[in-house]
Amino acid sequence: MTTFLDKIRGRTRVVISETERALHICKGELQGILGPGEHSLENGRGTLVIERQSMAMPQFRSAYEKALFDKLPQVAEEHLTVIRTGPGEVAIVERDNRIHTVLGPDERLVLWTDAGPWTFEVIDTAADPALTQKLMRRLGDARQTQQFVIxxxxxxxxxxxxxxxxxxxxxxxxxxxxxxxxxxxxxKVIDLKRQALDVTGQEVLTLDRVTIRINLSVDYRVVDPVKAATEVKDFTDTLYRALQLVFRKQLGALKLDQILEKKGEVNAEAAGKIKADMAEIGVEVSDIVLKDVILPGEMREILDKVVAAEKEAEANVIRRREETNATRSLLNTAKVMAENPVMLRLKELEALEAIAGKVDRLTVHNGTGGLMNDLVRLRDDNAA
Incomplete structure (x- = not known):
């Protein structure tokens, strides 16, 4: 509190608490830094300026910073801690053994020494850009991740x-x-596990000018990730295009009937070309399958009719073969009966037995000797 005597003497009393520091400026000139306590300061014609700074904000910020370091270097050294980094360097700043902040390259940080204690470590990242696991976790827990990439x-x-x-x-x-x-x-993260790639709905014009659509599937894995990432822009896209081009070329040189009948051979022929091309960029192709051949609607109808006609013709052949076999069997039976009267008589008795099982009364005229040569008359009770 400024007293009457202080006013007469042209002085002002200033009280600085433990939680703050102050810059003392008089007549526009920086005089020093005031610590905790009561200070009686010259105030010539009201030109005294006190710039208070809270210790809760440990970083020193003031328009008088340059003047302080240029004119009062010993005062600055007593009250302030300066941390600098050069090109390619970072600094980990700790307060009371806890991470406070991380400085990037070519940065400068001025801290109130009394807000510490302060320690810091300057790291040359050009020599070793990798962080240790322990340091990475410490910085992550402190939420100071702006200077590195995970x-x-x-x-x-x-x-x-x-x-x-x-x-x-x-x-x-x-x-x-x-x-x-x-x-x-x-x-760039590359998956080394075996994967599947599907190529669907690819249109192909066959040798006999039929447009078909095919569905392909391929299993592959990356065996040389450096080649796969550097030889081509996107190895998956390269494999996709290779499947398109090779199968279009292979299937375009065949007629539709050949594609439908020898699908396995087409796969084997195309697979060799694709496997060789992809091996050059570090990708191992294991299985390539031509899963589906999809025909246009009108072509499906035509093929359905052709298949139906072929099956009908096969059925007719089978029927004719069975009829021929049956006729041949009857002829052989007739020959046996003609040459063997006893066999003929047995057949007559079998026929008579079969007929007798279906009627109540059976009348045979002229005896059994004329059974097959004369009329056999059947008569049931109702007709009688």
Whole structure:
């Protein structure tokens, strides 16, 4: 509190608490930094300026920063902690052994020393851009992830790491992290497990000018991820197009009947070409299947009629063959009966037995000797 005597002497009393610090400016000139306590300061004609700063905001920010370091370097060194990073460097700043912030390359941070204690570590990311697992987890828990890139890789996959567009490393399964430090860090994850690719609805014009649609399926896996990622832009798209082109060429040189009758041979012929082409870019193709051959509506109707006619002709042949066999059997039986009277008599008795089983009364004239030569008259009770 400023007293009457202070006013007469041209001074002002200023109280600074433990939770703040203040810059002392008089007549526009920086005089120093005020610590906790009561201060009696010269206030010539009301030109005294007190710039208070809270310790709750540990970073020092002031328009008088340059003047402080230029004119009062010892005062600045006593009250402030300065952290700098060069090109390709990052700094991990800790307060009381807890991560406070992470500085990127070519940055400067000024902190109130009394807001600490402060410690920091400057890391040259050009020498080793990878973070250790322990450091990555610490920074992640502190939510200080703006200066590095996290690359997760699942089991059965690998990741290709590119820095400024240049492939630098192949990453196995796990969680990896790399400093950005003024460079572009990208990754491409490649699945190494066996996969299936379907090519559906591809139109093909056969040699006899019939337009058909085919459905293909292929099983493949990446065996050389570096080749697969660098030799072509997209190896999956390359495989898709290879299936299209090869099968169009192979099937376009065949007639429809050949495609329908020898589908397996067509698959084998086309598969060799595709497997050889894909092996050059690090992709192993195992099975290629021509699943479906879809005909136009009018062609299906024609083929249905052809198949129906063929089946009808086959049925007629079978019927004629059975009739011929039956006639031949009757002829053989007749020959046996003609040559063997006893056999003929047995047949007569079998016929008589069959007839007798169906009527109540049977009259035979002229005896059994004329059974097959004379009239056999049947008469039931109702007719009588």
């Amino acid at each position: 690359v997760p890789v699942t089991d059965g996959s690998i990741a290709l790491l590119f820095m400024d567009g240049v492939l630098t490393k192949v990453l196995e399964a796990g969680v990896h992290a790399f400093w950005k430090a003024g460079r572009t860090v990208t990754q």
